[in-house]
Amino acid sequence: MKKFKALIIAFVTLAFVITACGSVTETVTESPTEETISTPEEEATSEPITEETMAPKSEILIGNLQDESGPMKALSIACTYAATMQVEKINAAGGINGHPIKLITYDTRSDVNEAINAYHRLVEQDKVVAVFGPPIANIGIALAPVAEELKVPVVGLFMDDKCTIQENGEPWHYMYLVQNSAPVQGKIIAQFAIQDLKAKTAAILYNSQNSYSVGMAIPFEEVFTSGGGQIVAKETYTSTDKDFRPQLTKIKAANPDVIYFPSYPVEIPLIYTQAYELGITVPMLGSNSVLPTGLAPQTDPAATANTYFPYGINPTEPDSLAFAQEYKAKFGIEPVAQAFSGYDAFGVLVQAISACGEEITSECINQELNNVKDYQGFQGSITISPTTHQPVPLPMAIMTIKDGKAEFVKWYTPEGPLE
Amino acid sequence: MDFTVFLQQLINGLSLGAIYALIAVGYAMIYNILKFSNFSHGGVLGISAYAGYIAATKFNLSLIPVILVGMLTGAIVAVLVEIIAFRWIRIKHRQMVYYFVTSVTMLMLLEQILIILFGSSFVSYPYTLVKVRIIHLGSVTISVTYMLALVAAIIAFGALIYVLKKTKIGIAIRAASDDFIATSLMGINVNSVVVAAFIVSGLLGGLSGVLYGISASLSPQIGQVVVKGFIASVLGGLGNLTGVAISAVVLGVIEVFLISSIGSGLSPVVIFLLMVFFLLIRPQGFSGLNAEDKA
Numbered sequence: 214m215k216k217f218k219a220l221i222i223a224f225v226t227l228a229f230v231i232t233a234c235g236s237v238t239e240t241v242t243e244s245p246t247e248e249t250i251s252t253p254e255e256e257a258t259s260e261p262i263t264e265e266t267m268a269p270k271s272e273i274l275i276g277n278l279q280d281e282s283g284p285m286k287a288l289s290i291a292c293t294y295a296a297t298m299q300v301e302k303i304n305a306a307g308g309i310n311g312h313p314i315k316l317i318t319y320d321t322r323s324d325v326n327e328a329i330n331a332y333h334r335l336v337e338q339d340k341v342v343a344v345f346g347p348p349i350a351n352i353g354i355a356l357a358p359v360a361e362e363l364k365v366p367v368v369g370l371f372m373d374d375k376c377t378i379q380e381n382g383e384p385w386h387y388m389y390l391v392q393n394s395a396p397v398q399g400k401i402i403a404q405f406a407i408q409d410l411k412a413k414t415a416a417i418l419y420n421s422q423n424s425y426s427v428g429m430a431i432p433f434e435e436v437f438t439s440g441g442g443q444i445v446a447k448e449t450y451t452s453t454d455k456d457f458r459p460q461l462t463k464i465k466a467a468n469p470d471v472i473y474f475p476s477y478p479v480e481i482p483l484i485y486t487q488a489y490e491l492g493i494t495v496p497m498l499g500s501n502s503v504l505p506t507g508l509a510p511q512t513d514p515a516a517t518a519n520t521y522f523p524y525g526i527n528p529t530e531p532d533s534l535a536f537a538q539e540y541k542a543k544f545g546i547e548p549v550a551q552a553f554s555g556y557d558a559f560g561v562l563v564q565a566i567s568a569c570g571e572e573i574t575s576e577c578i579n580q581e582l583n584n585v586k587d588y589q590g591f592q593g594s595i596t597i598s599p600t601t602h603q604p605v606p607l608p609m610a611i612m613t614i615k616d617g618k619a620e621f622v623k624w625y626t627p628e629g630p631l632e
Numbered sequence: 633m634d635f636t637v638f639l640q641q642l643i644n645g646l647s648l649g650a651i652y653a654l655i656a657v658g659y660a661m662i663y664n665i666l667k668f669s670n671f672s673h674g675g676v677l678g679i680s681a682y683a684g685y686i687a688a689t690k691f692n693l694s695l696i697p698v699i700l701v702g703m704l705t706g707a708i709v710a711v712l713v714e715i716i717a718f719r720w721i722r723i724k725h726r727q728m729v730y731y732f733v734t735s736v737t738m739l740m741l742l743e744q745i746l747i748i749l750f751g752s753s754f755v756s757y758p759y760t761l762v763k764v765r766i767i768h769l770g771s772v773t774i775s776v777t778y779m780l781a782l783v784a785a786i787i788a789f790g791a792l793i794y795v796l797k798k799t800k801i802g803i804a805i806r807a808a809s810d811d812f813i814a815t816s817l818m819g820i821n822v823n824s825v826v827v828a829a830f831i832v833s834g835l836l837g838g839l840s841g842v843l844y845g846i847s848a849s850l851s852p853q854i855g856q857v858v859v860k861g862f863i864a865s866v867l868g869g870l871g872n873l874t875g876v877a878i879s880a881v882v883l884g885v886i887e888v889f890l891i892s893s894i895g896s897g898l899s900p901v902v903i904f905l906l907m908v909f910f911l912l913i914r915p916q917g918f919s920g921l922n923a924e925d926k927a
Binding site for chain 1: 634636637640641644648689751752753754756758759760765766768773775776777847848849851888889891892895896897
């Protein structure tokens with residue numbers, strides 16, 4: 214009996230130990246964590262070094278909270294890669310005002326509690342001066358009140374308004390978004406549906422448990438209906454759903470002109486495929502997360518023959534092509550939109566740090582983030598609004614997929630096509 | 633509801649139910665013999681689904697070989713689970729709760745192995761595995777992927793009934809499910825019978841893992857779909873494989889109609905309430921067998 218109890222206890226213990234090992238392994242192996250890059254001073258070894266030249270300036274520690282192994286890995290890890298590229302370039306050029314940057318990455322696995330714990334650890338243990346955040350709205354919402362308390366700014370791609378704006382209309386003082394918010398993206402694709410696709414009716418399929426999805430679905434509905442359109446079906450799903458055919462069957466029966474589905478990467482191939490299998494042929498309007506999972510090998514090109522989605526950049530522009538080439542050479546994969554906008558976001562943070570001169574504190578960086586104006590990034594000229602802590606709305610590329618490849622269609626703003 | 637929509641939802645439900653049936657029958661196989669809820673079946677399903685994924689992506693195998701790889705993996709893993717985790721409990725005649733704790737632990741263990749090997753992100757089978765995807769029948773369409781599950785479930789179930797009724801090992805399995813101790817006293821090697829049952833269960837787990845993986849996507853938590861098998865088994869009466877299979881198909885249909893009427897958020901609540909209600913008023917399930925000990 215004793216032996217047997219011991220066996221049972223051993224099994225349970227083994228399971229827990231492996232659980233613990235699992236998380237540690239993910240964090241260490243998959244992320245380019247703790248980018249410690251030597252300063253030019255350290256590399257200059259041939260010359261006799263005086264006391265004055267030898268003293269390297271202190272490192273600027275920046276936290277990086279990304280999903281490196283969870284369901285949003287495809288998009289979140291692009292932010293880590295983009296930040297890594299910036300860190301390497303800045304350090305190779307002598308750092309910020311002579312201070313090298315060190316990036317400390319923690320894997321949140323898209324888990325809100327993991328993210329909050331990691332933020333505490335970054336601030337209280339690692340003593341970072343700022344944090345680079347993930348493209349995950351649920352995490353942004355959870356971090357906002359914590360950042361308000363610990364007073365270390367978070368700059369990221371979390372798109373829901375609630376990540377940067379409080380219920381009383383004031384901005385969360387330490388949260389900054391550096392791409393169009395979910396409502397702006399929802400409005401842009403709604404305008405495209407009305408003005409270019411001449412849609413009169415639309416159906417919406419969205420995740421009622423996800424801020425990103427809800428944050429786009431509601432503004433889409435508002436703009437579409439205020440533009441004279443009618444929502445003929447509005448179906449929801451939950452984060453664990455894999456079978457969307459019951460909702461899509463109802464949507465098909467409602468016979469909409471377009472179907473809007475602001476979804477996460479894991480859901481996108483399933484929704485495209487199941488809509489195709491149900492014989493749905495009307496335009497499928499997606500979100501800025503359509504790439505890369507909306508392409509092969511995850512999604513059959515036949516299922517994406519009639520689709521449009523907003524995207525932060527135009528990947529066919531020379532600057533974007535050059536970045537894509539550099540990114541692919543370094544990481545072996547094509548960059549998604551979050552790599553470009555992540556590069557911009559990290560650049561905005563670096564600009565704010567630079568503006569602080571030798572007084573590099575979280576408070577100073579936070580103050581300077583409010584002053585960011587006309588930062589030239591891949592997404593255009595970025596000005597952070599002090600009243601929303603979001604960019605003044607940027608135009609977005611409307612993209613389509615032809616024969617399994619993403620193609621640029623035209624630029625759009627929340628008001629209509631960019632002339 | 634429009635008749636075409638009704639028909640389409642019915643087909644959606646039947647095809648989803650077919651996958652649930654494969655899961656539920658594999659799960660109920662073990663209940664039949666050892667009289668415990670084998671949640672580790674979910675882990676077997678998960679490992680097999682990933683084995684099929686590797687066969688499809690790394691070795692570029694086509695559908696049938698991928699399914700066979702999944703089934704073979706399922707059988708091997710199920711037998712290993714039996715030898716490593718359950719055999720000692722059986723030999724030492726321990727209480728049923730040990731089986732329950734061990735089966736849940738094995739599910740967690742197998743899930744964690746998948747997380748270590750593949751990360752907790754999702755992956756998808758390449759779409760090229762099932763090229764032609766739709767069959768049009770008048771105004772309704774049928775997904776080939778789900779049709780495959782339906783056909784596979786019918787073939788697997790037919791083969792299972794044949795094995796159980798016409799082969800020596802099948803008869804031994806049935807005898808053991810009726811009275812384990814008496815079977816042992818009759819000179820039948822019960823270890824072989826149990827291993828045979830785990831092989832059959834693993835084959836079904838592997839088949840359902842690959843088919844579910846193709847129609848959904850893969851994540852280390854994919855094995856948690858075994859809960860649907862558990863619900864179907866409770867509704868069907870855990871001891872009766874035909875009852876379990878029919879209940880699983882009915883569960884798929886109910887789920888689809890619930891999602892389309894009350895939404896996917898509330899649907900699981902109603903299904904679990906239905907299960908509790910069933911346990912209260914008819915614990916023996918539809919089929920009326922094996923009322924007790926549904927741990």
